[in-house]
Every structure is written in C-alpha cells, then in structure tokens.
Amino acid sequence: MSGGNGSGLLRVIPLGGLGEIGLNCLLLEYGEAAIAIDCGLMFPELHMLGIDLVIPDLSYLQRLGDRFLGFVVTHGHEDHVGALSYVLRDLPVPVYAPPMAAGLLTEKLREHSLLDDTQLKVFRPRQPWQMGPFAIEAVHMTHSIVDAVALAIRTPAGTVIHSGDFKLDQTPIDGAASDLQRLAEYAADGVLLLLSDSTNSEREGYTPSERTVRGDLDRIFREAPGKIFFSTFSSHVHRLTQVLDLAQRHGRRVITVGRSMQNSIKIASQLGYLEYPLSLFADMSELRQLDPQQVLMLITGSQGEPLSALIRIAVGDHGQVRMDPDDAVVLSSRIIPGNEKSISNMINHIYRRGARVHHAANAQVHVSGHASQEELRLLLRLVRPRYFVPVHGEYRHLVRHRALAHSVGMTAESTFLLEDGHVLEIDASGARMAAPVHAGRVFVDGKGIGDVEDVVLRDRRHLSSDGLVLAILAIDQHSGEIIAGPDLLSRGFIIEENGQEYLDRAKGVVLETLRNITAESRTDSMEVKEEVRKSLKRFFARTLERRPVIVPFIMEM
Numbered sequence: 001m002s003g004g005n006g007s008g009l010l011r012v013i014p015l016g017g018l019g020e021i022g023l024n025c026l027l028l029e030y031g032e033a034a035i036a037i038d039c040g041l042m043f044p045e046l047h048m049l050g051i052d053l054v055i056p057d058l059s060y061l062q063r064l065g066d067r068f069l070g071f072v073v074t075h076g077h078e079d080h081v082g083a084l085s086y087v088l089r090d091l092p093v094p095v096y097a098p099p100m101a102a103g104l105l106t107e108k109l110r111e112h113s114l115l116d117d118t119q120l121k122v123f124r125p126r127q128p129w130q131m132g133p134f135a136i137e138a139v140h141m142t143h144s145i146v147d148a149v150a151l152a153i154r155t156p157a158g159t160v161i162h163s164g165d166f167k168l169d170q171t172p173i174d175g176a177a178s179d180l181q182r183l184a185e186y187a188a189d190g191v192l193l194l195l196s197d198s199t200n201s202e203r204e205g206y207t208p209s210e211r212t213v214r215g216d217l218d219r220i221f222r223e224a225p226g227k228i229f230f231s232t233f234s235s236h237v238h239r240l241t242q243v244l245d246l247a248q249r250h251g252r253r254v255i256t257v258g259r260s261m262q263n264s265i266k267i268a269s270q271l272g273y274l275e276y277p278l279s280l281f282a283d284m285s286e287l288r289q290l291d292p293q294q295v296l297m298l299i300t301g302s303q304g305e306p307l308s309a310l311i312r313i314a315v316g317d318h319g320q321v322r323m324d325p326d327d328a329v330v331l332s333s334r335i336i337p338g339n340e341k342s343i344s345n346m347i348n349h350i351y352r353r354g355a356r357v358h359h360a361a362n363a364q365v366h367v368s369g370h371a372s373q374e375e376l377r378l379l380l381r382l383v384r385p386r387y388f389v390p391v392h393g394e395y396r397h398l399v400r401h402r403a404l405a406h407s408v409g410m411t412a413e414s415t416f417l418l419e420d421g422h423v424l425e426i427d428a429s430g431a432r433m434a435a436p437v438h439a440g441r442v443f444v445d446g447k448g449i450g451d452v453e454d455v456v457l458r459d460r461r462h463l464s465s466d467g468l469v470l471a472i473l474a475i476d477q478h479s480g481e482i483i484a485g486p487d488l489l490s491r492g493f494i495i496e497e498n499g500q501e502y503l504d505r506a507k508g509v510v511l512e513t514l515r516n517i518t519a520e521s522r523t524d525s526m527e528v529k530e531e532v533r534k535s536l537k538r539f540f541a542r543t544l545e546r547r548p549v550i551v552p553f554i555m556e557m
Helices: 059-067 099-111 180-189 210-223 237-249 257-272 284-289 309-314 338-353 371-383 395-407 456-466 500-515 526-544
Strands: 012-017 025-030 033-037 055-056 070-071 095-097 120-122 127-130 134-139 149-155 156-162 193-197 228-231 252-256 295-299 330-333 357-359 387-391 423-427 432-434 441-445 466-476 482-491 549-556
Touching: 012 059, 012 156, 012 193, 033 059, 059 070, 070 127, 095 099, 095 456, 099 120, 099 257, 134 180, 149 180, 156 180, 180 371, 180 549, 193 371, 210 330, 228 309, 237 252, 237 257, 237 295, 252 257, 252 284, 252 432, 257 295, 257 338, 295 309, 295 500, 309 338, 330 338, 338 357, 387 395, 466 526, 482 500, 500 526, 526 549
Parallel strands: 033 070, 070 095, 095 120, 156 193, 193 387, 228 295, 228 330, 252 295, 330 357, 466 549
Antiparallel strands: 012 025, 012 423, 025 033, 055 441, 127 134, 134 149, 149 156, 423 432, 466 482
C-alpha cells in the first residue's frame, strides 16, 4: 500500500472547517492514538446575535482521553489556531507549531493564563518528530503568513499529506518558494491520502504572487498628499515587509495602532522575518510634530470591526488621531464572509472625512494567499495520492475541488467529499465512509464558553425582530384575587405613549382570561404565567400580526 505496509485502520475525522470558512480542525486516528491538525475559530455570522467567536465542538476529542496525543498547527492564522486558547483549558495536551505560529500562540496563551500549563513545542520544516504511531515532517509552503507548512504524516497504514493553507508563489518576498521537491520525494515513496486546501477552488488560473501588489502600493505612497492609513491582517509579514520598505523609500515614519499589529511586528522581528531601522518608527506622541506626508499609520480594523482603531478614526471618535481630506486609506486584505456590510459602512465613513480609500475594488492592493485551480491541479499531479479529500472551504468549494481531482485522472471511488463529523476509514482493503461522530459549534460570548446555545440565539433573534412585552401582576397567593395589574411594559414592540389605548385593550384581555379560570388556578403562579402568555400572544397576533417575546412577572402577595 502507498507509503506503508500496515494492515491497521486509519480514521480521518474533520471536526471543523469542511463546509464552512474557519473552525479548521481535523483528526487522524490510528490504533489507540490520535492527533489533531489545527484548531481554529470563526467569526460569528449575522444571525449569531451577541456572539463574540465560534469554536469547534471537540467533545469527541475529550472522550478519547489519553489516546489524544496533541495538536499540530500548520500556520498562525486565527482560523487555524484561534480556538486553542479556549479548548486547552479542558484538553491540556502538547501543541506543536512552527515559529511564527508559536510566537502568536504564546501571546494568546499568556492572555488566557494558560502559558505555564501548555507544552508548546516549536518545529521547523524538514525536522521530523514522532507522536505515537505518527511520524510527522513539516514541508515549507507559501501563504499569506510566514512559516506556513504542509504536513507529511507517515502512519503504519500509509503516508498522509495535509497541504495546510497554501499557494505556489514562484517569486515570494522572502525568496523561500514552496518545497515541492520534498513533496515529490514523498510522492515517489507513495502517498496514501492527500488533504488539500479548497478555498480558491472556484478561481481559474494561478493566484498572483505577493509581489504584484508592489506597483499600486508604490503609486499610493508616492501620490498621497497626506497621511496614509494602512490596514491589513497583522500576521501578514510579507505585506508588512513591503509596506515598511515603501515607508523608508518615501520618507514616512511608521506609527502602529492596535495591539495585534504591535505584537506581530515584535514577534516577526525577533524571529528575523522583519528588519528595519528603529528610527523608522515613531510614537503616537510624535504625530502632531510630523508633516502629514511623513506619516504612515499601520492600523488594525480592515474588517470594519466595531471597536477597532480604524473605525473609531473613521467616525471621528478617536482621541489621538484625526482623519483629514488629504489622507489615504488602504484596505489591504480580503473580506471575511459576513463582514461585507461592516466594511461598506466603514468606507462610507472614511469618505465622509474626505479621505480616499484604496481597496480590492479599485486598486491592486491585495492578493490571495490560497491556491487557484491550476496550482491545485499541480499539487494533485505532483503528489499522486491513492485517495483524495478536499478540505478547508464551504461545500461548494469542496465539490469544485473534487471535480478538479477528477480532471487530473482520479476516479470517483478514490475521492471523498467529507463534512464535519464524517468519518473516512482506510485500511489494506480500501477506503470507505463509516458512521459519523458528533461535531458542531460552540459559541463564545464574553467569558462564557458554550453556555449560549441555539435556543438562546433564537430568543435573541426573536427579541431583535419582534420586541418584548413584560406583563406584571400581583395576586393574593391564598385567594387568587388580583391585587394589582396587569401593567404592560414594552420594548421594541410598540411606542407606549402612542399605543396606550391598545395596551389598555390588551390588559382587558388578560383580566378577562384570568376571570375565566378558577380561583384555585389563580393561586398557581406557573398557571397564571401560562394563561397570561397565551392570551397576549393570541391578541397581538390577531390585531397586529406581531409576535413579541412575552414575559409574565407574577408577584405573590
């Protein structure tokens, strides 16, 4: 068998990231051992009201106990590592990560008071290590963050290649192209299974090199008559390398705004990925003494996040920085699905300040970090796996990537379309789907992890669309006599001043309902609540065709 001669069973179980953008986490099981590749988060969708973050449900991992040997990280993006600082509280296992990802994780774990209790092990490409029956080697790949890797995992059943997030940039900023030679060497020995990034599987051709943004960025730096606000993902060191170089060439001092940006620059500098003279940077206190044409502000907030520095400056609500008509704003990042409206609103605010906005729709200021169709085909032809599973993407991306595999000669029987919780089993007799395991999403709301469930989100959506009516009554707990009320208070349902006559009618309906039940029933507060709720629900639906959340509050006297 490809890459191995064992007869044991290899199980491949995605717990996140297949059928969505984010939450990337994939489990490999062999015998009595298991490892997980990545553990990412996703940002909340529009219907997830009040939710801060979403992380994968790893209850299946927790049930493995000591069989679970740890996490292996492919790179430091939040959709691949962002959940670790939450799940390591209940899963205190080792984490293996490349240098940049390890640096970013160190800061996250320190914030969550987990650093001292976490075994964070740093690996580099072509330096193999062992985790139970899994012999693992990282293979350097180009992506929109430094230290991105594919993983070559030798198991007794055969070799598994996990591409991580990648593109095949032939002219990378740091000169380190993807290590296709090492992948070819694994292919020569035989590859059992390829798991490959599907994010850009719908995009034809090749993804442009990171160097292609240089021309338009240089033009913006040359022509901007005022300050430049440059916003990109803080971990995009290759983009930051170009921006810092342009700042030096055009005589601009750099002021960083946002903790994540400052942390990324510090970590990348310590690792030797960013080099610049200290004099290039200025402190915020020096801003007023600098000519606007001498200022570049590296700033977080490219996704229009409500509390980010960029949106606060755009709405004129930042205590230290003002945006002026001669200024230029560069949004040098892709739009994370779900953030379209927030970014659009932010751009409108920027234009109200009189500044000019440069973004993907009007300038070449961003290129993707993910492989397009021809690169995906190239990897398939290079690796020549026996079996193939597309990973990392929405369902349509997975379907398209599977079709690409068929276009290079793979059969339908050797390619598998998995979603979260699906189980693929491979042994000497072949590959097949098995019974699924539990997979899902856990909501992070403030300090609460998993305490907000779908029913809570349903109530929040209900409140946001239909409003709230509070019905307050006082009842004698012995006789069932109504002592006071009902008083009706509404929020988001009807303007009480203008609707008092309507609310008085609703009160009459409640009183009539309570008069029609026995005095004994009125001494039971739970029964009274249900009668009040039902009567108001029917009245509001019949008269206004509205369905507010109705909360009866009964005081027993």
